[in-house]
Amino acid sequence: MVNLKRGLAVGAARSLAPRVTSMAPGLTSAFVRQALHRAIEGVGPLPGAAAAAEAQLREQKGDVDKAVHELIENHVRYAGVEGFVTNVGGLVTSALVAPANITGLALIECRMIAGIAHLRGYDVDDPRVRNAILVTMLGQETVTKMVKKMQIPGPPMALATAPEHDPSNDDAITTAVATDLISDVIGKRLATTIGRRVPLIGGAVGAVADGYDTWKVGRYADRELLPRAAR
Numbered sequence: 001m002v003n004l005k006r007g008l009a010v011g012a013a014r015s016l017a018p019r020v021t022s023m024a025p026g027l028t029s030a031f032v033r034q035a036l037h038r039a040i041e042g043v044g045p046l047p048g049a050a051a052a053a054e055a056q057l058r059e060q061k062g063d064v065d066k067a068v069h070e071l072i073e074n075h076v077r078y079a080g081v082e083g084f085v086t087n088v089g090g091l092v093t094s095a096l097v098a099p100a101n102i103t104g105l106a107l108i109e110c111r112m113i114a115g116i117a118h119l120r121g122y123d124v125d126d127p128r129v130r131n132a133i134l135v136t137m138l139g140q141e142t143v144t145k146m147v148k149k150m151q152i153p154g155p156p157m158a159l160a161t162a163p164e165h166d167p168s169n170d171d172a173i174t175t176a177v178a179t180d181l182i183s184d185v186i187g188k189r190l191a192t193t194i195g196r197r198v199p200l201i202g203g204a205v206g207a208v209a210d211g212y213d214t215w216k217v218g219r220y221a222d223r224e225l226l227p228r229a230a231r
Helices: 001-024 031-043 049-059 064-085 090-119 129-134 140-148 154-158 168-193 200-225
Strands: none
Touching: 031 049, 031 129, 031 168, 049 064, 049 090, 049 168, 064 090, 064 168, 064 200, 090 129, 090 168, 090 200, 129 154, 129 168, 140 200, 154 200
């Protein structure tokens, strides 16, 4: 029964994704690049990815691996709070809060991955590294499938260390990430709110779902973005 509900939710998400995009024109591939830029540069009181990473490195007394793990834990907490706030109300409000949830989750995960990349010696201003950050957001399973189908040029490490940046890859990567984010967020909303009408339950489930998703992405970034050799 659980698998049936999840299958129905995924199918519904795929059909709803274009509708959400039409309701909020900013939810195109452009919003992915905007989220990445804000995550790296910082927005409002939130410092940029490199600054946050350096603060964690100082806190962990120069231990890069510990700083990476702390970054992941912090951003899992951020995602949990964001998931709760944007999911209170359940299915009834999902069409309204989905754009906010998608944008918030993209910003949080981009910032976490960019921070990990910085700690591992990558230049987050390099367009090759920025593409690698975006591809990491897809998760290992999705990346593996898309590479096999030649829908994206390669896994994050290969993109980050490519001999040169290929601008023709940019649109394919941002479109893949935008579609995945929209489908994933809407799918989680449908799967976790079917049969539930209590607002706080929807919020709690959203917090767990977004926190877990961010944890998985963080672990993938930790494994995939290996330390760069000193140059």
